[in-house]
Amino acid sequence: MPRVVPAVIRALDVLELFLDCPQLSARQVMERLDLPRTTVHELLVTLEARSYLISVPGQPVQYRLGMPLFQLGAAFAGRLDLVREAQGVARDVASKCDEAVHVAVLDGADVIYLVKFDSTHPVRMVSGVGLRLPAHCTAVGKVLLSALDQADLDAVLPKGDLPGMTPDSITDPDLLRAHLERVRTEGVAVDVGESDSAMRCVAAAIRDHSGAVIAAMSLSAPIIRWTAQVQVEWTGLVREGAASLSARMGYRAQPR
The missing domain is CATH 1.10.10.10 (Winged helix-like DNA-binding domain superfamily/Winged helix DNA-binding domain)
Structure with a gap:
């Protein structure tokens, strides 16, 4: 050497x-x-x-x-490429759990999926790169919304009740704001059938060199494979994956 x-x-x-x-x-x-x-x-x-x-x-x-x-x-x-870097990290996370892993960004009140690695199971999440969904109905979206200050959150959310995708979607703006406070505290968000009744999802934030939240990573699986035990394990995987991608984007975590 x-x-x-x-x-x-x-x-x-x-x-x-x-x-x-x-x-x-x-x-x-x-x-x-x-x-x-x-x-x-x-x-x-x-x-x-x-x-x-x-x-x-x-x-x-x-x-x-x-x-x-x-x-x-x-x-x-200037040479960092979120999609390119995210593909490598998302692939690694997906290989450890054999479930769908996504990276998404916020666009107004919606999220757009930039990267997806699917599971090999016959029953899996139906999604794809470029898919747009209401942010408040998804785990990645709730992570991204929780990073906004009050003024920016008010600006992106529609007035009145929020559109729902399933009976479990949060449609009350006040309930959503309370929920986002918990997401800020816990550092992760969970989608319990809010975008698809048959799916569960957990997500964590991706930060850039300045510490700003620029994207979110999620792990999604059908409810038939989602247990309390694997939720703990998969939450850890998503945290690690988001931290790894944040480091690639120049973020340096502050020592506690």
Whole structure:
């Protein structure tokens, strides 16, 4: 295997410190990485010479990230493709449960499905890429609606009672708002026959580099295969899948 370059690894270690701190002194870098003073000095001087770090005069001198890192990040973000990245993650999730996995985005009061990987079971969900459904009737939609602030939610929801797809659909706007509060708290949404009486679904949010919710991932299965035990397991799979896709889209989860 090719040999990694220790000096480059140390330089990257220095830069990654700034993910959590906007400014650091040479002493702080030295203490956090447990490196000799001379090594840290050489790394900082080199990174500053290429403008990857900028020195902020003071006692002691502080350093912050420079413009080239923003340019690299912007170039990376511009090349991210949600559909392409989602296909790989959705395939992995589907392979672990052999059930349908979708990735969808919000479009007004509806959701549009961008990615689908189906199960191999003869009885499975009827859906497809490009399908549009009322957001409040689906697990992915409820996740996406829960990420909106009050003004945006009011703007997208129709006035008066909401259209239903099954007898279990939430059609009362006040009930929906209360339900969305629970979704925000729990971090997942469940569709209990609200879009299709024979199906159950659980979904979680996908975030971009800024932390904004840009899509949602769901796992769907017929009620005949949906038990309390598998719901716990599949909820975990969806959380993991959404987190993995969020990481691919540049999201960095904050430590608890």
